[in-house]
Amino acid sequence: MKPKTKSPPAPKRKRILVVDDHPLMREGVSQWIQRAPELEVCAQAESAAQAVSLAEKLKPDLVLTDISLMGRNGLELIKDLGALQPGLPVLVLSMHEESLYAGRALRAGARGYIMKRAGGDRVVEAIREVFQGRIAVSPEMATHLLEEYSGRKSRSGRTALPNLTDREFEIFQLLGEAKSNREIAEQLHLSPKTVETHRMNLARKLKVKSAVELLRFALQYVEKEASGDLGG
Numbered sequence: 001m002k003p004k005t006k007s008p009p010a011p012k013r014k015r016i017l018v019v020d021d022h023p024l025m026r027e028g029v030s031q032w033i034q035r036a037p038e039l040e041v042c043a044q045a046e047s048a049a050q051a052v053s054l055a056e057k058l059k060p061d062l063v064l065t066d067i068s069l070m071g072r073n074g075l076e077l078i079k080d081l082g083a084l085q086p087g088l089p090v091l092v093l094s095m096h097e098e099s100l101y102a103g104r105a106l107r108a109g110a111r112g113y114i115m116k117r118a119g120g121d122r123v124v125e126a127i128r129e130v131f132q133g134r135i136a137v138s139p140e141m142a143t144h145l146l147e148e149y150s151g152r153k154s155r156s157g158r159t160a161l162p163n164l165t166d167r168e169f170e171i172f173q174l175l176g177e178a179k180s181n182r183e184i185a186e187q188l189h190l191s192p193k194t195v196e197t198h199r200m201n202l203a204r205k206l207k208v209k210s211a212v213e214l215l216r217f218a219l220q221y222v223e224k225e226a227s228g229d230l231g232g
Contacts, residue, residue, distance in 0.1 A: 014131060015042035017058065019051040019065035019077070020093075021189075025116070029064065029093065032120030039127060048072035052080055055088065062127060067094040067101055067170070070189040075101075075108045075166035082109040089130050093123060100173055100222070102141050103148075104166065112136025161221075163205055171198045175215055176222025 016033055018041055020026045030041040042058050045051040047070040055063060063081060067074040078090045089111045094101060102113035111130045114123060115138075126136035137145070164172060167188075174184045181199070185192045199214065208214045 011038060013038055013040040014061040014127075015040055015058070016127065017041075017043050017045065017051065017054055017060040017063045019045045019048070019063060019069065019074070021046050021066065021069050025066075029120070029123060032123055033064075033127070036124050036127075039124070046070060048074070048077040048080065051077055052084065055081060055085060059085075060088070062130060063088060063090045064093055064123070064127070065090060067092060067096050067105075068187060073166060073170055073188070075104055075170075078105065078108040078110050091126055091130050091136060096173065097222075098138060098141050099144075102137055103145065104169065106135070106137075106145070108166070113141070161206075164202070168198055168202055168205070171195060172202055172218050173222060175199070175202075176218035176220075178219065 016039060018026050018030050018033070020029070023046070026044045026046070030044060033039050033041050042060050043054045045054050049071055051063065051065065051069075054060075063077075065074045065077055069077065072080070074092060074094070078092075081088055081090055090109065092101070092105045092110050092113045093116060094113070095116045098113055098115055105113045112126050112135055114126045114136060129136040135142070161169065161172075170188065171184055174187065179187070181192050181195045184190070185195045188195075199211065203209075203211070203214050206214065206217060208217055
């Protein structure tokens with residue numbers, strides 16, 4: 001009687017750390033990831049600090065994070081993880097328009113940027129793209145980034161914006177969505193006084209003379225970017 005041959009062990013599933021400050025979003029995304037036979041969620045985090053702690057403890061294969069988080073935001077988290085665990089891929093999943101944040105996320109070290117409205121299938125597809133060594137962005141954003149890199153797209157009119165910190169830019173973008181100081185404070189888990197300090201810094205860096213002028217600038221910028229005019 002011939003001995004039974006052992007079946008080869010099943011491939012090890014890639015482990016994903018999901019970071020989002022909304023429990024329902026974390027759970028929903030996790031369920032989509034768990035459906036993929038080669039992927040699994042090893043943990044969930046609601047803040048950047050918790051994400052860093054879990055990443056150091058669990059050594060995930062990829063971190064999937066939102067931009068807006070309690071404490072340090074997603075862009076700062078990407079930089080923190082890059083310093084602590086070089087080579088750990090990070091993919092951003094956000095409600096914020098890709099045209100507003102994808103460039104900053106990639107410059108911070110992210111391997112892709114996906115809009116939440118893209119759906120669960122696109123999230124899984126993007127994770128697979130990252131594991132294949134590719135950058136996961138929409139075709140439109142990929143074209144924009146290539147044109148900007150090649151010098152075909154001018155950055156005129158945006159000279160001051162790259163000088164903003166990630167937190168300042170986040171508040172600038174929320175101002176452009178007509179959010180009040182209190183609404184911004186609640187969304188970013190900051191005090192209204194801290195938001196007001198950031199607004200003062202924004203006005204100084206962007207060389208605007210009043211709160212009304214700052215608001216107008218932010219509204220126009222966000223409207224232009226969200227409309228798909230990525231050229232600047």
